[in-house]
Amino acid sequence: MFHTQLCDILGIRYPIIQGALGGISGxxxxxxxxxxxxxxxxxxxxxxxxxxxREEIARTRSLTDRPFGLNIFAVNAAFVKRVAKVIVEEGVTIVTTGRGDPRQPVVALLKEHGITVLPVVPTVRHAVRMEAEGADAVIASGTEAGGHVGTVCSLPLIPQVVDAVSIPVVAAGGIGDARGLVAALALGACGVQLGTRFLATHESGATLPQKRRILEATEEDTMPTPIFSGKNVRVIRSPELEEWVRMQRGGAAPQELEALASQIRQGRRDSPGVNTTAGQIVGMIKDIESAGDLVGKMIDEATLICQRLNSLAGPG
Ligand SMILES: Cc1cc2nc3c(=O)[nH]c(=O)nc-3n(C[C@H](O)[C@H](O)[C@H](O)COP(=O)(O)O)c2cc1C
Known part of the structure; x- marks a missing residue:
């Protein structure tokens, strides 16, 4: 029932991608x-x-014989070149590319080696450019997402990207269960990518304080901040981050802002759990589950939702 074009492109059974979780072990x-x-x-x-x-790729291969992917976050040319070399040498066949420096020709570089490439895009403009560069599909990610974010919300972004490109579109940002999967398919996407929900699983290497913050947080508790990478990253808010925003709005000098930012970055290194990266879907997560169960449950529940919708649409 949920076999889409994405399943054929990636050689997978269900159209569900676990988004890369940079900085999280496991x-x-x-x-x-x-x-x-x-x-x-x-x-x-x-x-x-x-x-x-290379060790992570080998370890993954020892745990599954199914397809898996690797993510390049295009920080700069040297990083892209280095990771692309590993990808090619290790025979990785599927790559997602995170937001980063949009000038890096990551797609063209990987397509030369026949790799299936799915870039994450925050706007229609970006999606059209990735299609022109040869991407196999795009992952349209709304500002609700955990990690680096743009400014457009998923609900308006996804159908507009679907209308603008002819390659398959995967929906990301704010999807946490079967309802999100069905909604994404209704918007014209052919699959979903989830990050925050997979962070709160038994297999994820998120620390206990990070998992605790996720279970406690509500949908209002995240905010985008540029202080970790220079570009907006959505994290669970803290009084220090809010103070930084107040200072910035109040016209504080760049040195003052940087002094507080550096203190916040140090605090995050010292106490994992503080300023955890997560998306707005965080308020929906009430338990730590196994990742495999999550995938199975999403498909079972999506089937029931479709049956219900079908009966609504049936002859009255
Ligand atoms: C802790 C964390 C780390 C992330 N690291 C990366 C990364 O290294 N590269 C990337 O492309 N996306 C990264 N993302 C984004 C996810 O792969 C995914 O696209 C996003 O979380 C989807 O939105 P959601 O959080 O609402 O599910 C990260 C997200 C989180 C929550």
Whole structure:
């Protein structure tokens, strides 16, 4: 029932992708659990050395014989070149590319090696450009998402991207269960990518304080902030982050803003759980589940939702 074009492109059973979770350990366990359940697990490359990356790929292969992907967050040309070399040498066949420096010709570089490439896009403009560069599909990600975000919400973004490109569109940002999957399919997407929901699983290497923050947070508790990477990243809010925003709005000097930002970054390193990266869907997460169960449950519940919708649409 949920076999879409995305399943054919990626060689997977269900159109569910686990978005890369940079900076979170346990990538192979999580990716393999999702792939074994019929979705597509994706490893992050952010902050990993070549050796670590090769080890993560090998470990994932030891845990699953199903397809999985690797993510390049295009920080700069040197990083892209280094990770692309590992991808090609290790025979990785599916790559998602995160937001980053849009001038990096990541898609063309990977397509030269026959790799299936799915870039994350925050706007229609970006999606059209990625299609022109040869992307196999795009992942349209709304501002509700965890991680780096643009400004457009998923609900208006996804159908507009679907209308603008002829390649398949995957929906991301604010999807946490079967309702989000069915809604995304209704908007014209052929699959979904979830990040925040997979962070709160047994297999994810998120620390206990991070998982606790996710279970406690409500839908109002996240905010985008540029202080970690120079571009907006959505994280669970904290009094210090709010103070930084107040200072910025009040016209504080760049040195004052940087002093507080550097204190916040240090605080995050010292106490994992503070300023956890997460999306607005966080308020819906009330328990830690196994990643495989999550995939199975999404498909079962989506089937029931479709049956209900069908009966609504049937002859009255
Ligand atoms: C902790 C965390 C780390 C992330 N790291 C990356 C990354 O390294 N590369 C990337 O392309 N996306 C990254 N993302 C984005 C996710 O892959 C995914 O697209 C996003 O979380 C989807 O929105 P959702 O959080 O509403 O499910 C990250 C998200 C989170 C929550």
């Amino acid at each position: 990538g192979p366990q999580l990716a393999a659990a999702v792939s074994n359940a019929g979705g597509l697990g994706v490893l992050a490359s952010f902050n990993l050395t070549d050796k670590q990356l």
